[in-house]
Amino acid sequence: MPTIIEKIAGGSAGEFIRISPKHIMTHDNTSAVMGKFNSIGAKKIHNPKQPVFAIDHDIQNKSESNLGKYAKIEKFAADQGVDFYPAGTGISHQVMIERGYVTPGSMVVGSDSHSNIYGALGALGTPVVRTDAASIWAIGETWWQVPKQARVWLRGKPLPGVVGKDVIIALCGLFNNDEVLNHAIEFAGDGVAYLSMEDRMTISNMTTEWGALAGVFPFDETLRGWLTDRAEWLQVRRTPRYTPEDVQEWWSNKHESDDDSVYSIELELDLATVIPHVSGPDHVKVMRALPEIEQEKMKVNKAYLLSCTNARIEDLVAASEVVEGKHIADGVDFYVAAASETIQEQAEQLGVWQKLESAGATFLPPGCGTCIGLGEGTLEDGEIGISATNRNFKGRMGSREAKAYLASPAVVAASAVNGYISAPTTYEDIAPTGKVLTKTIPNVVSTGGVEIIDGFPKQVNGRVLWLPMDNMNTDGIYSGEMTYKDDVTEQEMGDAAMCNYDPDFKDIATEGDIVVSGLNFGTGSSREQAATCLKVRGIPCVIASSFSETYKRNAINNGFLVIDCPDFVNHLRVTLGSDGLTIVGGEIIIDFTTATIKSGGNEFQFAPLGPVPQEVIVAGGAEAVVAQKL
Numbered sequence: 001m002p003t004i005i006e007k008i009a010g011g012s013a014g015e016f017i018r019i020s021p022k023h024i025m026t027h028d029n030t031s032a033v034m035g036k037f038n039s040i041g042a043k044k045i046h047n048p049k050q051p052v053f054a055i056d057h058d059i060q061n062k063s064e065s066n067l068g069k070y071a072k073i074e075k076f077a078a079d080q081g082v083d084f085y086p087a088g089t090g091i092s093h094q095v096m097i098e099r100g101y102v103t104p105g106s107m108v109v110g111s112d113s114h115s116n117i118y119g120a121l122g123a124l125g126t127p128v129v130r131t132d133a134a135s136i137w138a139i140g141e142t143w144w145q146v147p148k149q150a151r152v153w154l155r156g157k158p159l160p161g162v163v164g165k166d167v168i169i170a171l172c173g174l175f176n177n178d179e180v181l182n183h184a185i186e187f188a189g190d191g192v193a194y195l196s197m198e199d200r201m202t203i204s205n206m207t208t209e210w211g212a213l214a215g216v217f218p219f220d221e222t223l224r225g226w227l228t229d230r231a232e233w234l235q236v237r238r239t240p241r242y243t244p245e246d247v248q249e250w251w252s253n254k255h256e257s258d259d260d261s262v263y264s265i266e267l268e269l270d271l272a273t274v275i276p277h278v279s280g281p282d283h284v285k286v287m288r289a290l291p292e293i294e295q296e297k298m299k300v301n302k303a304y305l306l307s308c309t310n311a312r313i314e315d316l317v318a319a320s321e322v323v324e325g326k327h328i329a330d331g332v333d334f335y336v337a338a339a340s341e342t343i344q345e346q347a348e349q350l351g352v353w354q355k356l357e358s359a360g361a362t363f364l365p366p367g368c369g370t371c372i373g374l375g376e377g378t379l380e381d382g383e384i385g386i387s388a389t390n391r392n393f394k395g396r397m398g399s400r401e402a403k404a405y406l407a408s409p410a411v412v413a414a415s416a417v418n419g420y421i422s423a424p425t426t427y428e429d430i431a432p433t434g435k436v437l438t439k440t441i442p443n444v445v446s447t448g449g450v451e452i453i454d455g456f457p458k459q460v461n462g463r464v465l466w467l468p469m470d471n472m473n474t475d476g477i478y479s480g481e482m483t484y485k486d487d488v489t490e491q492e493m494g495d496a497a498m499c500n501y502d503p504d505f506k507d508i509a510t511e512g513d514i515v516v517s518g519l520n521f522g523t524g525s526s527r528e529q530a531a532t533c534l535k536v537r538g539i540p541c542v543i544a545s546s547f548s549e550t551y552k553r554n555a556i557n558n559g560f561l562v563i564d565c566p567d568f569v570n571h572l573r574v575t576l577g578s579d580g581l582t583i584v585g586g587e588i589i590i591d592f593t594t595a596t597i598k599s600g601g602n603e604f605q606f607a608p609l610g611p612v613p614q615e616v617i618v619a620g621g622a623e624a625v626v627a628q629k630l
Contacts, residue, residue: 003149003257005184005216008107008124011146013264016612020141023101024050025110026133027092028057028484030073033111035486036134040627046140048081051133052101054092055085058484059367060375069486090340090366093117093308097201098340100234100241104219104227105255109136113526113550114308114390116207119185119216120200122223122254126184126214127526127550131557135626142622143612147213147549148264150183151257153437154191156272161425163318164199165310165388165408168206169277170432171269173287178519179265179436181211182549186257191271192218197226198314205309206390209284211520213549219254266437273433276411276423280392281384281403283471290411291429294422301383303328303416304397306337306364307371310388310409313346319413320352322424323359329419335377337364359417372525373397373480379404386415393524395500396475450595450608455618458593460540460561464585465509467501467517468578472544473524474551476501478533480525493529494537502581511538514588516572518544521562522551531555541590543597543606545569556613557622563590568597568604 002012011017026033030053045051055070070087077084085095093114095101102108104122109115111133118125132142152171185207187200195203200217207215217223227247234240276290305311305319316338328334336356338344344366347353357363362377369375371389378398379385385397385404392404405421414424452458479500482488488496498505498515515534521544522530531554534542541561555562576583589598595608619625 001258001260001262003186003261003263004218004255005124005149005186005214006146007255008105009144009146013146013148015146017144017146018141019107019144021050021109021136022103022106023052023096023108024128024133024136025052025054025092025096025108025112025115027054027112029111029130031069031486033130033133033137034073034076036131036623037137040134040138040623041630042138045080045082045137050140051082051137052096053077053082053084054089054095055087056091056367057372058374059087059365060369087367088341088365090338090342091308091311091368093205094312094339094343097121098230098342099239100230103242104223104250111526113208113524114205116212116215117201117205117308119204119207119214120197121227122217122219124214124216125204129526129528129550129554129557131528131622132553135622138626139629147182147184149262150180150185150212151263151266152185152187153189153266153268154187154195155189155268155270156191157194158191158271158274161410162271162274162276163408163410164195164202166274166276167195167199167269167271168203168210169279169287169406170274170434172206172210172279172285173277174269174432174434175210175267176285178211178546179267181520181546183212183264184214185212185216187215187217193220193222194271196314197222198312201312202309209390211523211548218256219251224251263438265439267434268437269432269434273430275427275430275432276408278386278405278407278411278421280405282392282394284392284406285471289429289431290423291427297420299384299420300332300386300415302377302379302385303332303334303412304370304377304385304387304389305409305412306335306369307389308339308368309390311337311339311343313343313352315388315409316343316347316352316356317350319409320355322410322413323417324355326359326417328360328416332416332419333377334359334361334416335364335370336361337369338366340366370397386412386421388412391475391524393473393475396480400500450593451611452592453611453614453618456592456614458591460514460590461587462512462514462540463510463587464572465513465515466572466576466583466585467515467581468573468576468583469501470518471520471523472501472517474522474527474530475524477522477530478527483525483527483529490536493533497533497537498582505582508582508584509537509539513539514541514543514590515539516543516569518569519546520548521546522548524548526550526554528554528558531560532558535560543568556616559617559619559621561617563606565597565604565606568599571599571602571604
């Protein structure tokens with residue numbers, strides 16, 4: 001009865017297992033992983049064929065320090081025998097896919113939150129954190145808890161012009177109450193056959209923004225044909241990581257879910273009812289139909305066609321067809337970057353690049369750049385951006401006083417030409433139709449006593465800092481402009497904690513305060529500093545209704561406590577309200593022996609912390625655990 005995801009992982013939902021993924025990808029953060037690798041005491045990478053280094057995030061930064069960092073990564077790769085792709089090759093996820101590292105039925109992980117994209121190829125793609133990456137380098141494996149399973153049925157045929165970006169925006173907007181939070185999603189249904197591989201990559205990529213840990217498509221004829229073509233391309237490039245014969249063998253032995261597989265939730269979306277929508281501003285799960293927002297003629301200052309989400313050849317062609325024979329509106333900057341150098345070469349050969357250039361596009365190198373707020377073209381105070389990227393969190397793409405909306409490449413191009421958010425063609429204003437088919441009842445928390453191992457605190461007490469926000473993202477907790485600075489001191493890291501969310505946080509928070517927030521805390525990027533910045537600030541733990549699993553993993557791996565307690569959060573919503581960004585509350589006591597939070601005369605129960613997280617916390621983090629194994 002296992003699902004395809006459980007078969008690939010080798011364990012059942014909820015089970016803690018050891019995983020040895022086929023590949024582990026790191027990008028600019030390779031230097032940080034190197035630091036962890038060295039601090040563990042490791043000298044030699046366990047399996048040099050397992051890691052892949054692909055530089056992509058801050059490639060427009062030509063400073064001596066950044067170029068020096070890249071040079072150290074390249075030398076380390078050469079010394080260890082690891083495949084290395086320099087700046088300008090392309091976005092790491094695209095490199096992993098087009099260079100043949102991702103294959104159906106394999107598990108491929110990356111130290112980046114958008115590693116879900118590998119699920120488009122029938123693989124189990126999921127993010128791990130930097131500590132996990134160092135562990136895999138050192139001993140070839142790390143720990144993983146197999147997530148709950150969700151199945152999403154895609155029914156019917158999409159309308160002309162509707163693409164994968166529209167589908168995932170519809171899913172994020174329709175099911176925006178944590179329905180798939182920390183689940184592994186399996187896509188199914190007759191509608192899948194109508195989705196191109198580019199569509200599937202976009203959807204799998206943005207299951208991250210939906211809150212999921214993986215988004216896996218079936219191994220069908222569409223994927224089979226794509227893999228065969230890719231195998232031939234790899235042979236021409238003399239890097240035959242797989243051949244057409246390999247594809248046929250995988251097809252003959254492909255993984256499929258059993259008929260009696262069990263899912264925590266099943267959802268359905270009628271693709272025939274999906275029209276172009278935009279997400280935003282500031283939140284991915286807020287969607288608006290194009291016909292509605294178009295009437296407002298909302299002026300845009302900048303438009304972006306780039307990122308690992310939407311910068312492949314199909315995306316560039318769609319945009320070029322919209323702008324052909326036209327010019328970008330006055331006062332609008334249209335930034336374009338291909339997902340890889342090979343895609344840019346293909347676009348140039350097809351004349352697509354020339355159409356975009358004639359329309360007035362500004363080209364950027366193949367990389368992440370503006371998507372994470374780095375390099376040329378970031379949003380400034382008061383500006384509005386329309387983007388084909390995956391995130392529009394406040395401050396992510398530049399100023400926190402700017403607003404960003406997400407849309408498909410064609411909508412981005414039309415908006416750039418018209419000067420306001422608009423579609424390239426007229427659509428009837430219809431609402432997407434979706435529903436929850438099945439949903440299981442969550443387990444009741446045990447009320448028994450909790451065994452506490454030596455060294456783990458029995459109680460923690462402190463003043464509450466209530467942050468009344470759901471989906472607190474890691475850009476808000478620790479800004480992107482700080483993320484790739486390797487020379488930041490602990491003092492500077494602590495001072496930067498939460499400042500992109502609330503600039504006054506550093507003046508309010510004192511050592512020993514306990515941060516409490518809403519649903520899905522730590523969503524977004526996998527940057528581990530979003531956990532460690534609070535730890536070095538002197539915050540003993542974070543309590544939330546729920547957490548992004550990647551954030552929780554980062555926290556535990558770095559010896560930082562996080563606690564799910566929705567009842568306590570709901571209590572604070574009533575007693576402290578939401579009038580402010582950081583609201584100071586009273587003292588609370590967290591009792592780990594009874595798994596309760598005591599506030600005044602009230603007690604709130606949370607799931608007991610078992611021996612695995614306790615052991616990591618006591619050891620001071622997962623690095624110490626790996627060091628013991630070495």
